[in-house]
Amino acid sequence: VDPAPRAPAPPAGPSRRLFVSRVVGGAAAAAAVGTVGYGTYGVLRGPGVKRVTVPLARLPRAAHGFRIAVVTDVHLGPVLGRGFAQKVVDTVNSTQPDLIAVVGDLVDGSVKDLGPAAAPLAQLRARHGSFFVTGNHEYFSGAEQWVREVRRLGLNPLENARTELPHFDLAGVNDIAGEREGEGPDYVKALGDRDRGRACVLLAHQPVQIHDAVDHGVDLQLSGHTHGGQLWPGNLVAGAANPTVSGLERYGDTQLYVSRGAGAWGPPTRVGAPSDITVIELASREA
Template sequence: MVLAVVVTAFAVIGLIHLYFWKRLVRDTLRPGPARRIGTGIAVLLAVLVPATLIGTRTGHATWLAWPGYLWLGCAFYLLLTLAVLEVPRLVIRLAGRRSADTPAMTTAGMPASGDAPTGPAGPIGSPAADTSSGAATPPGIDRRLVLARGAAVFAGLTAAGVTGYGVRTALSRPRIDRVQIPIAKLPRAMDGTRLAVVSDIHLGPLTGTRHAGRIVEVINSVGADIVCVVGDLVDGSVAELGRFAEPLAGIESRRGAYFVTGNHEYYSGYQEWVTEVASLGVRPLRNERIELDGLDLAGVNDLGGAQVGDPPDFRRALGDRDTTRPVILMAHQPLAAEQAAPYGVDLQVSGHTHGGQTMPFNLLVGLQQPVVSGLGEVDGTPVYVTDGAGFWGPPVRVGVPPQVTVVDLRTR
């Protein structure tokens, strides 16, 4: 099964780069040294993508991370732009065929056929009959080559520009998104309780320690009562990335900072990370619940943990609680609300979606998750989904800047 997925992925990568070669090399360059160089570059880029994915995942070629993931991000928008350009390309081609099928007309409005009136120099209206010109009509320009080169330049500049903007956005300081959410059971003494919700930090080979430090600075700037780190903290082992997580020890909050696993923790040695996060002063909530004055805070393992024997347990986290008290549930995926709803959760805070990370990919995320970004409702349960403070894969965010969410809980 895994082998089939890998083979399919490599085949898709190969076909995409074959398409790039056709549109950007074969269609734009005549046979010769330039085309051979372009072909070589296309092959190298095709090899770079799987080499980067394998090398960064195994930790044996992390030096490929920046060039490989940058090209992966650029390739996405290059493919999108070229696909859009296929429409005018088809229209121009059809128009050219239609004009070729239409009989040519003379300047006198007569069909240019063998039955046309003739004069001493040949058929009336023919170039040879126009003795005032003094020269034959020059050969036409290769319109197809000009159009192909124009499309290639436009697609390349568009992809590079959008990718550059996306990189700058992805590496920028997270913005603060503020929302007030009423909780019917919230005691008046806890009105205005402030949650800082952050997800999808994705510490990895492209981030360094500055990434986590920048996020912690934003968290500390909001004066949170409770900090909720809702999964996908890392993309690698503690041995590789432990030093990148050290700034988390500086998180400031009145009632503590808490963590639940995301699906990426299960690719990265979740047991070690649970221990490491706890050592930094961020308490993991492992299918459990704690009481914070008049509020219950619960956390469940990610849905992906079921594949490695560490599944979410909603009954354990929520089943025996005092239902007169409000409960906030930390769960990485918004989809978890479908299982949490029967337990009367007052609010679920989640991440996972990145808000789509790169437009128009956000349109596809909604096919898998019931809420993509912001406040929504799943089976009667309010769910707030933060857009994530980091990035996964290419260091690119387009239309969805990194985010730390401040949730002010209010009594009704």
């Protein structure tokens, strides 16, 4: 004899549905808080070091292994202050670079307010010196004053200018945001009369400046600006607005390296885009 059919379970009442929804919502909230908390901890503890080798066709054998420490998007301000600047400086110096490139968005505020926070930059040490170009945030914060201040701290501003190092040229251009003040990038001034037989590294804050770098025969452009996306939905915005969001890519005969940056803008939180100071090691094909 077949057993009697089992009666269907009564539908879940409102109290059970409410309980389940609260459990799911609570778990999602806990995961979000944990993720943001870990992302904030990652920013506040300071950037890690990333190492990338970049071969340059015109680099002579004598410059093989030349190391450039790339520092971008420190964003000193009310949250990331002098202590954070000291962490950045100590991390850079620990890599013992041949040259230091500070590629814009150093600050979010005036020299009057943030001068003490930036003071540790005077401790940067590299055999061929430290160089600086403006980012868009410098133009929100008084770019002219900051150029004077970083020079006072021992950095060499490259305002649409070039310096000839022993084995390659180092050039820098102002950020695009400077165009509003008549101080935008001038590639002809920085690169127009250079010897094209020498390798050239360009400091330019925004990755979109790569197209002008290609036109002027630059071998390698070093940029920041994107923060690697920092956190959602910033990654979507960064990807739509920039040709490269992070890492090394080639555009014709020019390579572009984009650092994720040392600090953070807005909430001091990164998710999926950890901060970094990148040590670029140049490689000669003659070596």
